[in-house]
Amino acid sequence: xxxxxxxxxxxxxxxxxxxxxxxxxxxxxxxxxxxxxxxxxxxxxxxxxxxxxxxxxxxxxxxxxxxxxxxxxxxxxxxxxxxxxxxxxxxxxxxxxxxxxxxxxxxxxxxxxxxxxxxxxxxxxxxxxxxxxxxxxxxxxxxxxxxxxxxxxxxxxxxxxxxxxxxxxxxxxxxxxxxxxxxxxxxxxxxxxxxxxxxxxxxxxxxxxxxxxxxxxxxxxxxxxxxxxxxxxxxxxxxxxxxxxxxxxxxxxxxxxxxxxxxxxxxxxxxxxxxxxxxxxxxxxxxxxxxxxxxxxxxxxxxxxxxxxxxxxxxxxxxxxxxxxxxxxxxxxxxxxxxxxxxxxxxxxxxxxxxxxxxxxxxxxxxxxxxxxxxxxxxxxxxxxxxxxxxxxxxxxxxxxxxxxxxxxxxxxxxxxxxxxxxxxxxxxxxxxxxxxxxxxxxxxxxxxxxxxxxxxxxxxxxxxxxxxxxxxxxxxxxxxxxxxxxxxxxxxxxxxxxxxxxxxxxxxxxxxxxxxxxxxxxxxxxxxxxxxxxxxxxxx
Ligand code: GLN
Numbered sequence: 001x002x003x004x005x006x007x008x009x010x011x012x013x014x015x016x017x018x019x020x021x022x023x024x025x026x027x028x029x030x031x032x033x034x035x036x037x038x039x040x041x042x043x044x045x046x047x048x049x050x051x052x053x054x055x056x057x058x059x060x061x062x063x064x065x066x067x068x069x070x071x072x073x074x075x076x077x078x079x080x081x082x083x084x085x086x087x088x089x090x091x092x093x094x095x096x097x098x099x100x101x102x103x104x105x106x107x108x109x110x111x112x113x114x115x116x117x118x119x120x121x122x123x124x125x126x127x128x129x130x131x132x133x134x135x136x137x138x139x140x141x142x143x144x145x146x147x148x149x150x151x152x153x154x155x156x157x158x159x160x161x162x163x164x165x166x167x168x169x170x171x172x173x174x175x176x177x178x179x180x181x182x183x184x185x186x187x188x189x190x191x192x193x194x195x196x197x198x199x200x201x202x203x204x205x206x207x208x209x210x211x212x213x214x215x216x217x218x219x220x221x222x223x224x225x226x227x228x229x230x231x232x233x234x235x236x237x238x239x240x241x242x243x244x245x246x247x248x249x250x251x252x253x254x255x256x257x258x259x260x261x262x263x264x265x266x267x268x269x270x271x272x273x274x275x276x277x278x279x280x281x282x283x284x285x286x287x288x289x290x291x292x293x294x295x296x297x298x299x300x301x302x303x304x305x306x307x308x309x310x311x312x313x314x315x316x317x318x319x320x321x322x323x324x325x326x327x328x329x330x331x332x333x334x335x336x337x338x339x340x341x342x343x344x345x346x347x348x349x350x351x352x353x354x355x356x357x358x359x360x361x362x363x364x365x366x367x368x369x370x371x372x373x374x375x376x377x378x379x380x381x382x383x384x385x386x387x388x389x390x391x392x393x394x395x396x397x398x399x400x401x402x403x404x405x406x407x408x409x410x411x412x413x414x415x416x417x418x419x420x421x422x423x424x425x426x427x428x429x430x431x432x433x434x435x436x437x438x439x440x441x442x443x444x445x446x447x448x449x450x451x452x453x454x455x456x457x458x459x460x461x462x463x464x465x466x467x468x469x470x471x472x473x474x475x476x477x478x479x480x481x482x483x484x485x486x487x488x489x490x491x492x493x494x495x496x497x498x499x500x501x502x503x504x505x506x507x508x509x510x511x512x513x514x515x516x517x518x519x520x521x522x523x524x525x526x527x528x529x530x531x532x533x534x535x536x537x538x539x540x541x
Contacts, residue, residue: 009175009177013148013179019150024075026245028080036265044135047149052098056435063076068094100124129166142274143268152204164176177268193220215231251321257285290328291325294329301334301356307338316387322528325521326532341369354535355383385527391512408421441465448489464513465514465517499512
């Protein structure tokens with residue numbers, strides 16, 4: 001087994017034909033399988049866009065922003081990396097064109113290039129390679145899986161492809177492997193599988209000097225031997241390196257098991273000449289079994305603004321599924337567009353739910369619909385879970401309706417509110433830059449031992465990840481406490497309210513942080529576990 005970072009093996013994962021083929025899940029699944037064989041893995045994502053990070057992008061553009069413990073705002077694929085493996089990601093695991101250029105330009109301004117002309121090759125590519133090695137040195141992984149965002153053929157991806165081509169040459173082909181994920185579409189009335197797009201995509205890769213070792217072919221049904229042979233011949237790979245990447249309908253967690261059946265991990269290890277010790281996938285298989293065989297159902301309404309986009313609340317949906325695994329129930333997620341609840345009487349459609357979750361969000365649109373849903377859950381004693389903006393709105397709802405503070409709101413949503421129950425901290429007021437200026441990353445939180453959350457975590461102090469600007473306004477603590485709100489989690493100095501719950505309610509918990517970012521299928525987050533438990537009890541009533 002390799003002893004130091006210089007011996008790390010590199011698997012480079014590229015994508016062809018079109019986007020959304022599941023490159024992130026494929027990389028994470030390979031990580032899961034290699035880990036099950038006893039290898040230490042690290043996963044890294046390169047995003048060719050020019051933004052420094054996705055923090056400034058709209059959720060409609062980019063989906064969820066995944067926050068790391070050290071406060072980086074990253075691509076949601078990093079969520080798959082953490083959920084599918086035991087690795088913990090940091091800012092080193094996420095690199096964008098913006099970051100690479102930013103570093104190179106700063107170095108140039110300091111005179112770091114000693115009078116040279118600064119160019120894409122070698123300076124940008126050197127910076128990309130430096131970041132690959134930096135992660136290997138930090139993680140001490142046996143195998144580092146590097147996913148290149150975008151599709152081969154995109155102009156902006158070229159420097160990354162050039163960098164990994166150089167890298168493979170430098171470390172030697174024995175330590176570098178190229179995996180290309182591609183699409184084999186079904187075409188025409190005869191429903192034939194077509195290999196031509198894959199041939200073209202591989203040609204495009206070979207034009208820049210990368211010859212893939214393994215092709216993962218997204219297919220609706222297993223390819224025939226003739227078809228694999230044909231792809232192998234045209235794409236210059238060995239026939240056994242043309243791997244079926246079958247469409248999976250049941251659950252994304254089945255994908256590592258599918259790749260295992262197709263022999264992907266064995267293939268990768270044999271190409272590296274590494275031993276393939278026995279796999280231990282028992283805990284993973286158990287998760288998939290529970291998800292695919294649970295017969296009891298609970299219905300959870302997620303009331304959000306970004307519902308229309310599949311990936312905006314990715315980690316939250318996954319957290320709910322993990323909560324279902326912990327309770328051996330199937331969670332039916334009912335996506336509710338918050339603006340639809342803003343008309344009078346529309347909350348009635350919440351009546352058949354067993355629990356309501358109000359997730360994170362930015363801006364005013366749809367917030368009154370969320371408040372209506374929160375009010376409904378509070379009054380009807382329906383299990384409720386609020387996350388970030390979901391907590392802030394729970395505070396506003398309680399202030400308005402239980403404490404009679406008319407017009408109470410967050411100053412983000414109503415700058416002239418007479419009762420600014422959520423407001424900006426002094427430190428935030430002076431900040432003008434948008435990127436990376438929120439309260440980001442892991443912060444400690446102290447719990448009241450006999451509270452719902454104290455019991456859920458079974459711990460006195462916890463650490464959770466944040467991404468927000470606004471905070472609870474302590475001027476309202478006493479009046480809200482007197483009306484039945486409990487501040488069951490605060491920063492260690494007691495200054496920042498991190499969790500609220502209601503005394504007179506079976507399960508009403510809302511937190512300022514993002515618990516969904518630390519939930520794992522094999523280790524469901526305690527708050528999701530307990531929320532689903534309460535919802536299951538409600539369903540059984
Ligand atoms: N918009 C709110 C804030 O900035 C909440 C952010 C969030 O839900 N992540 O504080």
